[in-house]
Amino acid sequence: MNKRVFLSPPDVGDAERQLLLDAFDSNWIAPLGPHVDAFEQEFAESVGVPYAVALSSGTAALHLGLHVLGIGRGDDVLTSTMTFAATANAITYVGATPVFVDVARRTWTMDPDLLEEELEQRARTGRRQIAAVLSVDLYGQCCDYDRIAEICGRFGVPLIEDAAEALGATHGDKSAGAFGECAAFSFNGNKIITTSGGGMLVSHRREVIDRVRHLSTQARDAAPHYQHSSIGYNYRLSNLLAAVGRGQLQSLANKVTRRRIVNRIYWRGLDAPGIEFMPEAAYGVPNCWLTCITVDPSQFEADREDIRLVLEHENIESRPLWKPMHMQPVFAPCSMRGGRVSEDLFARGLCLPSGSSLTPVEQERVMNAVLEAPARISVRAVGQKS
Numbered sequence: 229m230n231k232r233v234f235l236s237p238p239d240v241g242d243a244e245r246q247l248l249l250d251a252f253d254s255n256w257i258a259p260l261g262p263h264v265d266a267f268e269q270e271f272a273e274s275v276g277v278p279y280a281v282a283l284s285s286g287t288a289a290l291h292l293g294l295h296v297l298g299i300g301r302g303d304d305v306l307t308s309t310m311t312f313a314a315t316a317n318a319i320t321y322v323g324a325t326p327v328f329v330d331v332a333r334r335t336w337t338m339d340p341d342l343l344e345e346e347l348e349q350r351a352r353t354g355r356r357q358i359a360a361v362l363s364v365d366l367y368g369q370c371c372d373y374d375r376i377a378e379i380c381g382r383f384g385v386p387l388i389e390d391a392a393e394a395l396g397a398t399h400g401d402k403s404a405g406a407f408g409e410c411a412a413f414s415f416n417g418n419k420i421i422t423t424s425g426g427g428m429l430v431s432h433r434r435e436v437i438d439r440v441r442h443l444s445t446q447a448r449d450a451a452p453h454y455q456h457s458s459i460g461y462n463y464r465l466s467n468l469l470a471a472v473g474r475g476q477l478q479s480l481a482n483k484v485t486r487r488r489i490v491n492r493i494y495w496r497g498l499d500a501p502g503i504e505f506m507p508e509a510a511y512g513v514p515n516c517w518l519t520c521i522t523v524d525p526s527q528f529e530a531d532r533e534d535i536r537l538v539l540e541h542e543n544i545e546s547r548p549l550w551k552p553m554h555m556q557p558v559f560a561p562c563s564m565r566g567g568r569v570s571e572d573l574f575a576r577g578l579c580l581p582s583g584s585s586l587t588p589v590e591q592e593r594v595m596n597a598v599l600e601a602p603a604r605i606s607v608r609a610v611g612q613k614s
């Protein structure tokens with residue numbers, strides 16, 4: 229059996245190992261320490277925002293970002309339906325209700341027209357306005373922030389960025405994470421940089437980050453004894469993991485370049501009728517965290533699931549695009565505007581192995597298997613088509 233090709237495995241090296249050993253030897257084996265401080269500073273510089281706080285996950289960053297901006301019970305938070313569940317889950321953690329909108333076909337990110345429609349309709353009818361917009365930089369592509377920021381500004385609605393998948397992506401001359409009141413990043417094991425698990429909240433506003441730092445360390449007041457005036461959380465990143473994150477950050481530019489090269493090789497190698505790629509918006513440069521295709525079975529003569537099963541048969545991991553949140557049983561009662569684009573992307577979309585350590589030989593294996601799928605759909609019988 230060929231060695232398994234993973235979708236987006238960790239890509240770590242000697243720098244991470246040395247920094248981790250340094251953290252270990254220093255005995256700062258705690259959710260605070262010099263590597264946490266340095267990681268926050270280096271990360272903020274890399275994104276181009278002044279303040280950052282390292283947390284235990286991207287989900288924790290979303291949760292506390294919403295909380296500190298005052299979003300709570302009775303509030304509606306508008307977000308893109310095309311995302312990982314953590315985006316919508318975090319909205320419910322603060323007692324608010326997600327309101328979903330579809331994505332635009334040309335970017336696969338939040339459709340600004342639908343956002344505008346929702347905010348306009350609420351303003352016109354006197355309905356309680358959306359309390360915050362949580363935009364998602366999907367698969368490493370920034371949203372259309374020229375329009376989204378303008379619309380949010382016009383209606384006085386704060387913007388929060390879920391940049392979990394988008395570290396190193398740009399929009400104009402700014403990086404993902406530089407838009408909105410605050411932005412959340414993830415260092416989960418499959419992300420462009422990883423600390424095995426971890427996250428970061430960044431903001432242009434010092435008070436936002438100071439408050440999150442306080443709440444994420446059990447909200448302990450400044451007193452010699454343990455005193456608490458707020459409900460706190462245990463959400464800080466370990467000093468050991470921050471050391472790994474610092475090493476990862478050193479090679480971020482290289483990792484983005486590698487993923488973009490992988491993406492370009494797929495574009496060239498999978499230039500077949502019926503296969504299309506996630507469009508690249510003209511306003512920015514995506515980090516190509518995952519290369520995603522859609523498959524038109526009437527032209528390619530195999531569907532998305534056929535391809536996935538052929539890849540699996542070759543011991544290659546691939547994954548359908550995110551199942552939209554409005555199609556998830558848990559969010560079925562939530563309101564949804566539009567939906568045809570994300571439903572179609574989910575039905576026909578597939579994420580291909582895209583790691584920064586993917587070798588040319590492995591990528592060749594992936595592309596051959598995809599191209600052979602129409603001739604090999606008999607393997608469907610042995611796979612489990614869902």
Ligand SMILES: Cc1ncc(COP(=O)(O)O)c(C=O)c1O
Nearest residue numbers: 285286287312314392414415416
């Ligand atoms: C869009 C999006 N938001 C949030 C998260 C949550 O990040 P974490 O797994 O670090 O909690 C992820 C990834 O896991 C994600 O892809």
